[in-house]
Amino acid sequence: MKYFFLLAGFWLLATGLFAQSPTQPGRFSIQGRVVDTTKAPLPGSSVLLLEPSDSSLVNFTRSGENGAFQFKNIKRKAYLLKITYVGTLPYGQTITPPENNLLDLGAIPLKPISKELFEVVIRTAKAPLSIRGDTIEYNATTFKVPPGSTVEDLLRRLPGVQVDANGNIKAQGQDVKRLTVDGKTFFGSDPKMATKNLQAEAISKVQVFNDQSEKSKLTGVDDGSKQKTMNLELKDEFKKGGFGKVTASGGSAVPAPGAAKGARGEVKANYNKFDAKRQLSLIGLVNNTNQQGMSWDDYQDFRGSNAFNWNDDADFGFSGGFRYWSGEDEDNLGIPIGGDRGRGFSNNAAIGANYNYDTKKNKFSSSYYYSQTRQQLEAKRWQQNFFDGGFLQNDEQSNQINFTGAHRVTLRYERQIDSLQTLVFVNNSRLGVGNSSLSSLTNVLENGINPTSRIIVNNGNRVNSFGTANTLLYRHKFKKKGRSFAASATYQLNTSDGSADLTSDNQFFQSTTVNAFLRQIRQRQLSLTQRSQYKANLQYIEPISKRIFWENFYNFSLRYDELDRDSYNQQESAMTRNDTLSRYYKNNYLYNRLGTGLRYSYKGLNLSVGGAYQQFALDGRYASDESVVPLNRIQRTFSTFVPNVSLNYDLKNNRFLFSSYSMGVQVPSSRDLQPVIDISNPLYISEGNPDLLPALSHNVNVGYNMFNPGSFVNIYGNVYYSYNINQIVYGRNIDPTTGITRTRPENITGGQNAGAYIGGGFPLKKTKATLNMSLSGNLGRSLTPINNVLYQTHNRSISFGPRLELTPGDKLTFYANADWNIGHTRYDLMASQNQRIINNTYGATVTGKLSHEFYLTSNLNYSIYRNPTFGFDQRIPIWNASVYKIMGKSKKAEVRLSAYDMLNRNLGISQNASLNFVSGERVQTLARYFLLSFTYNMRGVSTGNIKQRWF
Known part of the structure; x- marks a missing residue:
């Protein structure tokens, strides 16, 4: 039992260190609303706080039903705010700490993407992660791991992803049953064959989503079965040569x-x-x-x-x-x-x-x-x-x-x-x-x-x-x-x-x-x-x-x-x-x-x-x-x-x-x-x-x-x-x-x-x-x-x-x-x-x-x-x-x-x-x-x- 109390004490200490109380000195909060050009709310928008120096992820959230979002008790320093929503141009703004404890950004309109700008936007909108429905897409380059690390090491750094001592993967609390590389099968059905052998630096994006069963895809009838699936997208330079x-x-x-x-x-x-x-x-x-x-x-x-x-x-x-x-x-x-x-x-x-x-x-x-x-x-x-x-x-x-x-x-x-x-x-x-x-x-x-x-x-x-x-x-x-x-x-x-x-x-x-x-x-x-x-x-x-x-x-x-x-x-x-x-x-x-x-x-x-x-x-x-x-x-x-x-x-x-x-x-x-x-x-x-x-x-x-x-x-x-x-x-x-x-x-x-x-x-x-x-x-x-x-x-x-x-x-x-x-x-x-x-x-x-x-x-x-x-x-x-x-x-x-x-x-x-x-x-x-x-x-x-x- 002594190990139980030791871990419990460690847990309480960590919770105390990382908890966000509403009135901590030297900190401030940010709030705002994401809307479109007609002022209609955009619920489910991905809202991210990034480090201005290297765009690394500091915090993230999603907008609510009325488009509102909030970050509480963040350190008093400058940030890069990034907001993405499907079909709109990404929004970016440098955040400077206000004199008081609350920065209210009000309504933030996102403009629709025109066809001419679509390819340019996709190539430049590199947020650490984006959330679309039940799909989470991680920009692997923003999650730093030591040189020579495998994909398994990278996955351990991603929020919401767990990798146990045997290499088994959980995402969003569910076992990952399928893993593909650029949408293709990699050595059969074992995800560990890819995560233990592919290098982290070869990965551009990691996508996690609930996939339909193959029967549903082929028949067009949803059978209610879902499997947690992960797809690894390779960087362009790794598609052109060997690694x-x-x-x-x-x-x-x-x-x-x-x-x-x-x-x-x-x-x-x-x-x-x-x-x-x-x-x-x-x-x-x-x-x-x-x-x-x-x-x-x-x-x-x-x-x-x-x-x-x-x-x-x-x-x-x-x-x-x-x-x-x-x-x-x-x-x-x-x-x-x-x-x-x-x-x-x-x-x-x-x-x-x-x-x-x-x-x-x-x-x-x-x-x-x-x-x-x-x-x-x-x-x-x-x-x-x-x-x-x-x-x-x-x-x-x-x-x-x-x-x-x-x-x-x-x-x-x-x-x-x-x-x-x-x-x-x-x-x-x-x-x-x-x-x-x-x-x-x-x-x-x-x-x-x-x-x-x-x-x-x-x-x-x-x-x-x-x-x-x-x-x-x-x-x-x-x-x-x-x-x-x-x-x-x-x-x-x-x-x-x-x-x-x-x-x-x-x-x-x-x-x-x-x-x-x-x-x-x-x-x-x-x-x-x-x-x-x-x-x-x-x-x-x-x-x-x-x-x-x-x-x-x-x-x-x-x-x-x-x-x-x-x-x-x-x-x-x-x-x-x-x-x-x-x-x-x-x-x-x-x-x-x-x-x-x-x-x-x-x-x-x-x-x-x-x-x-x-x-x-x-x-x-x-x-x-x-x-x-x-x-x-x-x-x-x-x-x-x-x-x-x-x-x-x-x-x-x-x-x-x-x-x-x-x-x-x-x-x-x-x-x-x-x-x-x-x-x-x-x-x-x-x-x-x-x-x-x-x-x-x-x-x-x-x-x-x-x-x-x-x-x-x-x-x-x-x-x-x-x-x-x-x-x-x-x-x-x-x-x-x-x-x-x-x-x-x-x-x-x-x-x-x-x-x-x-x-x-x-x-x-x-x-x-x-x-x-x-x-x-x-x-x-x-x-x-x-x-x-x-x-x-x-x-x-x-x-x-x-x-x-x-x-x-x-x-x-x-x-x-x-x-x-x-x-x-x-x-x-x-x-x-x-x-x-x-x-x-x-x-x-x-x-x-x-x-x-x-x-x-x-x-x-x-x-x-x-x-x-x-x-x-x-x-x-x-x-x-x-x-x-x-x-x-x-x-x-x-x-x-x-x-x-x-x-x-x-x-x-x-x-x-x-x-x-x-x-x-x-x-x-x-x-x-x-x-x-x-x-x-x-x-x-x-x-x-x-x-x-x-x-």
């Missing part, structure tokens, strides 16, 4: 307990070349400092997943409805794959290229990306499994080495056939390879005292995978407004070829009845998986009136899954097939959904009510081997009516209300339906259940978002609830004498989850200090059968997080944040094992400009992990700092000395309480090291009148 950045670093870790020994280094580079029609970007890196890739998920590559680019969703109809069970993962082969950023020790390399070509008729985008990671995880884990009469504690030490490498190619071509017809083709393909080795020692103790089992495991696996998804999408808008037709066809293919060697020696001290096969495992598994899917979708929208639209859709999917897994017992002289653990299955999934609904859309109110009838048919065959005749058969048909209701209301003035009710359907995975035993881990033996039913979930969601572009105050909140019917849970049967847990999926009804969150932010002093806060809570009830007894677990958690941003000038920035998280887990049949888990984090980052182009930056994160029930209390402070100098007349070079984890305390910690167990993990992680780096910025390589050559 980029190269950094090379080298150093070593200090030989201290827990520190990584040996040399450390990084090399990373990016190069960009843009013009009005084309974009070319190259990126690359290599390091052994745990910087894995550039926000790509290597684990997903290893598994063989694929996804569409945003705005290319070809599955028409409302969301919810149908999906495959998330447990689908046939190529895991029993060995967990790591990949969390920053854990363990990793060597990484990546290279990528992105090319876009954009004209009115044709839009083509493509990218190639290769990444590889070799990661070593040395971990200590513990888990307590509760059951009626006691608990078993598992203490594990493990060493795991993972390698993943993947090539990924994306292609997208859009053809505007005419003003009414659009054709889109999308391809996403991935070729991956991976291997893992795992060595572990696990001791199982009854009630934490008496040894019951000792398990020594040495496993290894190798996987080659390929995946591709191809979609052809056709949309047609009719001349009658609101009438549209769309059709799509998709083909997906995933293949995986893998092998696994399973070796374990298992001692069971208190039992003599364990099968001899489980006491010593020597196995080899060979697996070949192929999964193909064909999808077709139709959609037709008919306007009944100007406000009411009738929407109809049809979804078809045919999927083939085939797995051939052969298990062999390895003996001294030969390998013999194990029919019990081998399996072959071939499943055909047929899915049809026919839906309809009515949508009312008028003046910001958007109401949709609809439903769909869907049928899912499974025809499966399985046996221990493909040659077995006849194969066992699973034939199931599930029919469900799925309702859907959504209400979105644009309350104007940047206020939005949204709510929805939907029912989701999750179909059991192939693995869970197969009655086949898996003993990859001798302590956790799993078996499928062919009698599983689809899981249903009723979901309700209500939310509100508000943003005042004049004061930059934002408030957001959300309440949600879900209820599960036939939820798929994994029942457990725990043997107290051996610690062996046998799991089998079952259907359970009654699981619930409810929660709410609220947050907001406001400037303590505009452009100088901002405070953001968030509060969330969650209540959940889960059910699981353990040793034939149905256990209920109740979870509740609460989180609170303030963040203070101080940007008093271009020479100093300071960010401080705190996150307090408290979770309670209550067991209805084992009250003595109730848990209270506390995870608190405190952070601060400061950057300052020194003399002679020297800069200093420092970051401190202090994490606390506590579980009083088990006496667990871990506190980890991580302190990083660097000093760097900008060199050269053109300031293109930088030399930097960086220190990471100066206190040598970095350690991967996690803890979790769920169902009938509580667990924790500590992973040895890269600790204190130092790097000396050199960076060179290639910028503004102008080509003049030389003809641009791209290839």
